[in-house]
Amino acid sequence: MKHITLFISLFFLWMLLTFSLNAYNIIVGLFTALIVTLLFGHRFLQDWKKFYNPLRYIWGLIYVVVLIWDCIKANFDVAYRVLSPKMPIKPGIVKVKSSLKTDIAKVFLANSITMTPGTITVDIIDDYFYVHWIYVSSNDPAVYTEKIIGRFEKLLKKVFE
Amino acid sequence: MNSISIFLLIVGIVFDLFGCIGLLRLPDVYNRLQSATKCVTLGTCSILLALFLHYGFTSVGIKALIAIPFLFFASTVGAHALIRGSYKFGIKLTDKTVIDDYKEVSK
Incomplete structure (x- = not known):
């Protein structure tokens, strides 16, 4: 079942990517999806039942909207720091503890941190995220943990866990 | 629809430009990566979105x-x-760095 889920999603992606109902395209797509499924199927989501829960998709959509909004904010933030003559930066690497457990949720959290204003993930070791921050605005771990991952952590827990 | 796509195209190019300015102005590799990832990603996404609006649901638009x-x-x-x-x-x-928590674990 896990393999079938992966196969169908890969084939769907292939059809979108080529976007033509040519017999040649379909056959190549089926073969490619089959090979990838056989090679990497065991690495796909451990708990594939979560894939068919519609509630998770709704939370995923909310997460995407929040992420896009943060991306736009991040761009204006970086543009301001780059263009202002004094260049207001105060960089540093801080350690942030997250309560997410599954690997895929951690990957998404790391990517979200990279796209949010002024922060970029350096490394993940167990539950700790090491984050490079362009303007370290507080020295209290509780405050900056909330500031960096607070809003994403809650949403990702609903989407992936 | 055409004017929206031109607007998105201009926004994308401007943000790509900001990203490149940041790449030149910021002091070290870590700060430079900040501007390179954020500005350039959203700038390029904006250009791709403009492409999608211009071509609609065709082969090119969906690929974008x-x-x-x-x-x-x-x-x-x-x-x-x-x-x-x-x-x-x-x-x-860089010398302006105020905190480095990664030092103790990166050994």
Whole structure:
């Protein structure tokens, strides 16, 4: 079942990517999806039942909207720091503890941190995220943990866990 | 529809330009990666979205739309690999740095 889920999603992606109902395209797509499924199927989501829960998709959509909004904010933030003559930066690497457990949720959290204003993930070791921050605005771990991952952590827990 | 797509195109090019200015002005590799990932990713996504609005649901438009998540993951994971690699390689953080928690675990 896990393999079938992966196969169908890969084939769907292939059809979108080529976007033509040519017999040649379909056959190549089926073969490619089959090979990838056989090679990497065991690495796909451990708990594939979560894939068919519609509630998770709704939370995923909310997460995407929040992420896009943060991306736009991040761009204006970086543009301001780059263009202002004094260049207001105060960089540093801080350690942030997250309560997410599954690997895929951690990957998404790391990517979200990279796209949010002024922060970029350096490394993940167990539950700790090491984050490079362009303007370290507080020295209290509780405050900056909330500031960096607070809003994403809650949403990702609903989407992936 | 055409004017929206031109607007998005201009926004994308402007943000790509900001990203490049940041790449030149900021002091060290870590700060430069910040501007390179954020500005350039959203700038390029904006250009791709403009392409999608211009072509609509055709082969080209859908490809532009699918390229957005691919670009997103490629640039974030690439930035992560670069920043970790340069730290392990021993490139120093800039003098303005106030805190470095990664020092104790990177040995």
